[in-house]
Amino acid sequence: MTRFEQPSRRTLLSAVVVAAAASATSPVASASSAAGAHAPTRAAQASSKVRAARVDNRAWTSYNDWRGGTAEGTRAASGARPGLVMASPAGRVDYTDPHTGRTAAWEYARWTSSVHRLAVPSTEVIASWNARTPAGTWLQVELRGRYSDGTNTPWYVMGRWAAGDQDIRRTSVDDQSDGKSSIWTDTFAIDDAASGLRLVSYRLRLTLYRKPGARITPTVWRLGAMGSDIPDRFTVPASTPGLTRELKVPRYSQEIHAGQYPEYDNGGEAWCSPTSSQMIIEYWGRKPTAEDLAWVNPQYADPQVCHAARFTYDYQYAGCGNWPFNAAYAATYRDLQGVVTRLGSLTELETLIAAGIPVITSQSFLASELTGAGYGTAGHLMTVIGFTADGDVIANDPASPSNAAVRRVYRRREWENIWLRTKRYNASGKVVSGTGGVCYLYFPAQPTARQRTALAKVGIR
Structure with a gap:
C-alpha cells in the first residue's frame, strides 16, 4: 500500500463487527460439499508447523499431495516440479468479468483438498498459490x-487470478460474509475474535479454467494457507541480536515512478509491494524479458517495476498490495516459489537471512516511531536484507527518493515493534491495527539444504 495514511487491512479487520457486509458473493461453479464432512488426513496434520502456538502453515506441493483430495477433471502431473493440471473438463460455465463487463464461456475442472485441521485454531487465514496460467486460462481459489x-x-473466494490480464482481470471478491466471518480482500477473518469463536479446520478448492475446446491448461505447483491467532498487543518482547550479515539485493525506489501508469493505483507512489517483490525476484536472478517490457514507456527508468505493478494489480481492491497476488506474481518466474506467512520474531527473520533468504515485511507506524524513515504509514512493504553488528535492521525501503537512497538502517527495537504488534495509535490518537508479522517469502523451487532447514524452522515446506 501507499506510505500515506490510508486504511490498512488490519484497520478494516478491527472494524469488522460493524462493517461486515451481510451478503456473500457466490463463487463461480461452486459445489455443496462441506469442509467438515471429511476427516483430516494424518499427513495433513503431521505437515503442520506450529511456532509459538500462534501460526499454522500447510501447503500442497508434492505429487502425492495432488493425487490426494477430490479431483473433478484434474490430474496430478509428475516431474521435477509436480503440479495439478486439467485432464478433461468437468463442465462449462459463463463468467461475467465485473471489471470489463464481458461475458465468456469457460471449461473448468476442479480439485478439492483433504481437510486440514489447524494446529492453531485461527482468527485469520490467508491462502497463497503458485501457478502458470497461459493465455486463455485462469484459476480460482476458495476456502471452506x-x-x-x-x-x-x-465457500469463500480467496482470489480469481491469472498471470496476465488479457482474458480476465485478476480480482479479489468483496461482500463475502456469513455473520461469523468475512473476507477482507485476501484475508479470512473471524468477525468477533473476542467471542472465542475460531476456525478449526479448512479445505481449499482450486478451479482451473480454459477456453472451450482448447488443449492448454493452468498448472498449479503450490497451494496452501497460513492460519493464525495473534493476540492483541501494542508492544512485543525484545529479541536478542544473533546475526551480522547483509544480502546483496537490488535497490529500487517506488517514488521515481510517481505519476506513471495511474490506472494501477495512481502510480508509483503506491507501489511499495510490487517494488519490493521485484527487488527479491531479481535477487534470485530472475527478471522480465525485453519482450515482457515492450509495453512500458521507454523513457521510464526501471521498467520492470512498472511491469510488477501491472501484474500484481487487484482490480477489485484497486491496488497492487494484495498479498497472495504478489506471491503468485513472483512464482511466475522460472523455478521460484512465493508464500504469505507470519513470523513471530526478528530471531526467525535472522534464521532466513542467515540462509540467504531476504524477507518482504508489512508494517504500519507513525513517523515518530521509526527513526530515519521520514514518513508515517497505515500500511507499507519493505525488504529486510540483513542486520548490522549491533543487531539493527538493514532494509531496502522503496519509499525512498532514489534507488541510491533505498538502503536504510533502522533501529532494531523500533522496527521489531512496528512489524510484530497488532495494535497501535494513529496520528489522531485512535487505536488501529498492525499486521502482526505478515511477510512474503520468495525462494527457489529446489532450495539448498540450508535453505530448506531455515524455511522449516519458520514453518514452511
Missing part, C-alpha cells in the same frame, strides 16, 4: 472451513 462451534463457513 469449520468453526469451533461445529458449523461450517460457506
Whole structure:
C-alpha cells in the first residue's frame, strides 16, 4: 500500500463487527460439499508447523499431495516440479468479468483438498498459490472451513487470478460474509475474535479454467494457507541480536515512478509491494524479458517495476498490495516459489537471512516511531536484507527518493515493534491495527539444504 495514511487491512479487520457486509458473493461453479464432512488426513496434520502456538502453515506441493483430495477433471502431473493440471473438463460455465463487463464461456475442472485441521485454531487465514496460467486460462481459489462451534463457513473466494490480464482481470471478491466471518480482500477473518469463536479446520478448492475446446491448461505447483491467532498487543518482547550479515539485493525506489501508469493505483507512489517483490525476484536472478517490457514507456527508468505493478494489480481492491497476488506474481518466474506467512520474531527473520533468504515485511507506524524513515504509514512493504553488528535492521525501503537512497538502517527495537504488534495509535490518537508479522517469502523451487532447514524452522515446506 501507499506510505500515506490510508486504511490498512488490519484497520478494516478491527472494524469488522460493524462493517461486515451481510451478503456473500457466490463463487463461480461452486459445489455443496462441506469442509467438515471429511476427516483430516494424518499427513495433513503431521505437515503442520506450529511456532509459538500462534501460526499454522500447510501447503500442497508434492505429487502425492495432488493425487490426494477430490479431483473433478484434474490430474496430478509428475516431474521435477509436480503440479495439478486439467485432464478433461468437468463442465462449462459463463463468467461475467465485473471489471470489463464481458461475458465468456469457460471449461473448468476442479480439485478439492483433504481437510486440514489447524494446529492453531485461527482468527485469520490467508491462502497463497503458485501457478502458470497461459493465455486463455485462469484459476480460482476458495476456502471452506469449520468453526469451533461445529458449523461450517460457506465457500469463500480467496482470489480469481491469472498471470496476465488479457482474458480476465485478476480480482479479489468483496461482500463475502456469513455473520461469523468475512473476507477482507485476501484475508479470512473471524468477525468477533473476542467471542472465542475460531476456525478449526479448512479445505481449499482450486478451479482451473480454459477456453472451450482448447488443449492448454493452468498448472498449479503450490497451494496452501497460513492460519493464525495473534493476540492483541501494542508492544512485543525484545529479541536478542544473533546475526551480522547483509544480502546483496537490488535497490529500487517506488517514488521515481510517481505519476506513471495511474490506472494501477495512481502510480508509483503506491507501489511499495510490487517494488519490493521485484527487488527479491531479481535477487534470485530472475527478471522480465525485453519482450515482457515492450509495453512500458521507454523513457521510464526501471521498467520492470512498472511491469510488477501491472501484474500484481487487484482490480477489485484497486491496488497492487494484495498479498497472495504478489506471491503468485513472483512464482511466475522460472523455478521460484512465493508464500504469505507470519513470523513471530526478528530471531526467525535472522534464521532466513542467515540462509540467504531476504524477507518482504508489512508494517504500519507513525513517523515518530521509526527513526530515519521520514514518513508515517497505515500500511507499507519493505525488504529486510540483513542486520548490522549491533543487531539493527538493514532494509531496502522503496519509499525512498532514489534507488541510491533505498538502503536504510533502522533501529532494531523500533522496527521489531512496528512489524510484530497488532495494535497501535494513529496520528489522531485512535487505536488501529498492525499486521502482526505478515511477510512474503520468495525462494527457489529446489532450495539448498540450508535453505530448506531455515524455511522449516519458520514453518514452511
